[in-house]
Amino acid sequence: MINIILLGPPGAGKGTQAKVLEDSFGIVQLSTGDMLRAEVSAGSDIGREADAIMKAGQLVPDGIIVGIISKRLDDDDCRQGVILDGFPRTLPQAEALDTMLEEKSLKLDRVLSIEVDDDAMVERITGRFSCSQCGAGYHDKFQRPAKEGVCDSCGSTDFIRRADDNAETVRARLEAYHKSTKPILDYYGEKGLVSAVDGMSAIEEVSEQLKTAITRS
Numbered sequence: 001m002i003n004i005i006l007l008g009p010p011g012a013g014k015g016t017q018a019k020v021l022e023d024s025f026g027i028v029q030l031s032t033g034d035m036l037r038a039e040v041s042a043g044s045d046i047g048r049e050a051d052a053i054m055k056a057g058q059l060v061p062d063g064i065i066v067g068i069i070s071k072r073l074d075d076d077d078c079r080q081g082v083i084l085d086g087f088p089r090t091l092p093q094a095e096a097l098d099t100m101l102e103e104k105s106l107k108l109d110r111v112l113s114i115e116v117d118d119d120a121m122v123e124r125i126t127g128r129f130s131c132s133q134c135g136a137g138y139h140d141k142f143q144r145p146a147k148e149g150v151c152d153s154c155g156s157t158d159f160i161r162r163a164d165d166n167a168e169t170v171r172a173r174l175e176a177y178h179k180s181t182k183p184i185l186d187y188y189g190e191k192g193l194v195s196a197v198d199g200m201s202a203i204e205e206v207s208e209q210l211k212t213a214i215t216r217s
């Protein structure tokens with residue numbers, strides 16, 4: 001069993017790399033952003049509360065996030081281990097995670113930090129879109145589908161863009177990241193759990209560095 005945290009600002013490639021790590025290690029990606037977006041689409045109580053906060057690029061209250069993750073960790077598909085993507089984002093969330101793991105007799109193996117240049121993130125994020133059917137990710141400039149308007153993976157012609165992937169919200173999200181998430185790097189750093197990886201390298205190169213860091217842990 002391998003449990004890891006994937007850290008990095010919006011646009012660092014966490015989602016892309018999580019998919020690679022899922023395949024390589026047989027573990028599942030738990031993205032709190034994806035979970036919240038599912039709640040918003042379903043129109044649940046949590047979704048209604050989270051919607052406006054997410055649109056503003058702010059952080060959803062810790063209690064909501066911790067509850068969602070704790071419940072999800074009990075699912076059968078998490079038995080081989082998980083990649084936490086987008087969680088924890090604050091120190092209280094990191095502390096709640098420690099308590100939760102202890103209660104569930106689980107252990108955190110490594111915290112992977114994808115380090116990138118903020119200015120490049122705005123261009124990366126504002127250009128990204130994905131297939132509404134299979135979730136495959138694309139980019140206006142860096143990764144267009146082979147056939148214009150058709151998903152390479154499943155052939156669908158329906159694509160979506162995240163409501164919060166606009167230049168203004170991206171700046172707020174980057175700011176929120178630096179303000180709230182950096183302290184958790186120090187928290188895990190003191191425990192000797194952090195491996196930093198250069199996220200400005202090619203996707204495959206970043207994957208290799210992440211895999212090496214995990215197998216060494």
Ligand code: AMP
Pocket residue numbers: 010032033034036053054055057058059060061062065085086087088089090093164173
């Ligand atoms: P992401 O898909 O990880 O970029 O998350 C999208 C949005 O969901 C963030 O801008 C936050 O509003 C919210 N969110 C996701 N994960 C968390 C978290 N761990 N704590 C607080 N808010 C979160």
